[in-house]
Amino acid sequence: MANYQKLTPRAEDYSKWYNELVVKADLAEQSAVRGCMVIKPYGYAIWETIQSELDRRFKEKGVQNAYFPLLIPKSFLSREAEHVEGFAKECAVVTHHRLKNDPNGKGVVVDPDARLDEELIIRPTSETIIWSTYKNWISSYRDLPILCNQWCNVMRWEMRTRLFLRTAEFLWQEGHTAHATKEEAEDYARTMLDVYADFAENIMAIPVVKGVKSPNERFAGALNTYCIEAMMQDGKALQAGTSHFLGQNFAKSFDVQFLSKENKYEYVWATSWGVSTRLMGALIMTHSDDNGLVLPPHLAPIQVVIVPIFKKEEDLQKLMEKLSPLAASLKARGIRVKVDTSDKSTPGYKFADYELKGIPVRLAMGGRDLENGTIEIARRDTLSKETISMEGIEEKIVALLEEIQKNCYTKAMAYRTANTRECNSYEEFKEEIKKGGFLLCHWDGTAETEERIKEETKATIRCIPLDALPGFKQEEGKCMVTSKPSKGRVVFAIAY
């Protein structure tokens, strides 16, 4: 049973609020294994909606799902030089393949005779094992493009973990495509960025800035990393998805060539792109409030909950004569409905629980409503409620769900805009960055300047935006630190 001591308010301790919300709303919890989480049924149901919405969009772009091995031979990681620098270090290493009964007592021990010839790494990402596979799939331009995705678990041995935001094991999808030309690969990386942005904005109701990473922040092994960046309620940035143009790096490392239409052998061009259970963190920190989770209706596993208010079984039966047909007719309209007739807890407890879990619309009907032909309707995003006539209620709910969806986005966008500002001097920047938000600044394009800013302020370049942010314009200028020329403002922020 959830505990209805209130959440720590965001204003008091944002980080504590987040940790409490994740656990109390039954989204996830720490497991017995350091840094690995258990995703609880309610949290997983949201992840399933994320999966199905993304999967449909991928398939519309020609992507097919496949599955590649969990384990990667250690030697594969060192094939692509930059990749190993970026990834190989903190990871789970399998060295043995057998346990045996402890000869000195109870339990089991690792069997020293079962040492592997070559250690295996639990995938931190799958470029290497996939490109070693693509080598066998590709011989001619006729075999291209290959557009594969996999939904799977990956592992990176993080030292400090937080539920959803940074865990040793996490779930994600990773797409890996192979193309005959540079242009096609670059286009595809951009196409998938657009898919992510569309999904983030229309399903998750999270406004995102589409951009390119600075060379410092690129994926290890990529020529270009595109990303979508979101702003959380505490003014920090969260990278919500990335799409990499990998050039021919992995094709060269794994010797993947194809015979072109012109009958020449050429290296294959690659992209990879992924989003993870980190999106759950973005979801929580974009919309939720001190009462708990707020879910945009397009993502909510339960969009409408119906609570009859009753004391006696016969009262419940009378209420259900009205509520059962209502539930059925909402379901027939494709709405995800739950009717809660349980007598295990009080209506007040139920209301608090559904608020904590972020159900967008709550309907409640008691004896007086039954007499009056009315019902109480409460919306989670604004916490407002009113008693309305049952007449035409279905249409009102359909419209209300769309209104809530739109409101979640509008509110998040207003917050982002209010916390995005231009900043023209480094002195000003150092003060402004303490307040959080996105700072749009001129930068000279060098790694040195970027690193100096990071060291001195902890702020990083989240991205070089592809388009001007609404309300701002792109323009040339001079770097706020070095006064060297800058082609346009980039987005600085403190990031998760």
Place this chain on the structure above:
Amino acid sequence: MANYQKLTPRAEDYSKWYNELVVKADLAEQSAVRGCMVIKPYGYAIWETIQSELDRRFKEKGVQNAYFPLLIPKSFLSREAEHVEGFAKECAVVTHHRLKNDPNGKGVVVDPDARLDEELIIRPTSETIIWSTYKNWISSYRDLPILCNQWCNVMRWEMRTRLFLRTAEFLWQEGHTAHATKEEAEDYARTMLDVYADFAENIMAIPVVKGVKSPNERFAGALNTYCIEAMMQDGKALQAGTSHFLGQNFAKSFDVQFLSKENKYEYVWATSWGVSTRLMGALIMTHSDDNGLVLPPHLAPIQVVIVPIFKKEEDLQKLMEKLSPLAASLKARGIRVKVDTSDKSTPGYKFADYELKGIPVRLAMGGRDLENGTIEIARRDTLSKETISMEGIEEKIVALLEEIQKNCYTKAMAYRTANTRECNSYEEFKEEIKKGGFLLCHWDGTAETEERIKEETKATIRCIPLDALPGFKQEEGKCMVTSKPSKGRVVFAIAY
């Protein structure tokens, strides 16, 4: 590109036929990691159909999906004594969490300073980690039942592997339920067995025998293992799914108690149940023929393929004036259709490829068909084809798909029945078992007799059937080996 050298015929070498089919039909292949397979897009698309059909059935029974950690602390495995005997030995052991650059040269080596305090095991199954989690979820009868499932990867270090049938890593679902009473848990284990049998028979078109395992063949830690057993075309048995009644074993090992309605602390009752990518092996070996895969329509990612026969672009355009509306109207009926307008390969090559891939219905239209208002329709299960009028073609195809589905099942059932026989003496048994198939025999119920039979003939008790097999009856008798009393015939076979 697939290679159209024919498959080795089944009669010549069944095992070779299977291995070739899996690879040539683009279902799966060996990876660079010993014993781990790559599931290719076409194979994975079939797995996705399996997943969505099962997942829907699970949810109808109240099951919710969740996700538990990939890694299990070594000490957890020894908590349940029988469980560790059955499972802990051949598994992937994570001992370190970091690599570092090789100080003596190129590449990376395991960092000896990053040894874990306690080794972690890649889950071979998740009872232990899940019951350690349930301990925190359960305090009162109000928290029960818990009905969780996860779709995930698991790993068992198999020495001899075969694609889909036995691989070190495989994909599966594992359901884990917690109940307040013994009766409810046993019922639930039986309910899930029925779900599996319904799915196997109605979607996969695989007839199965529902039964109980003998104590020898039980899951490690279970009080009772229910199973569905199928017969492959070579007469061998394949276990297609299991559902375990675990009693209070795991609750006791992880100290999971609840306060009952009567205000007493009691241990929780458990079930677990799973099916895996092994089902892909069952699918192939039940229906396929020397030309390749045969897919029952309910499971086929593509149910109907439409191939226009053309030489010039303008011919294709004319054909598509008829075929595009046909494809659209089939899709509107919920049929999964592919139209193949590619000019990369000849019609003959395409026909062979779609046969190899088991597409249930193939439509082909050429110039003469266009003039005559006809189309060629070929069914994969019987390899028959005819030219029919386009009039009312949609209804014919809808009916044909159902007919093929039924035929796949009927054919498999006829094969099973023809290869199932009663056997009353052990001498006869030793000869008969060499011919393969299911032998229905009396057995005295002892592990000794079972083991003797296994040693001398390699045959095992596949199950004690819950119901008499069609065409046979249940009756008491005497053990074929010891002449001791037997309550009923059990199913013996050589198994995969």
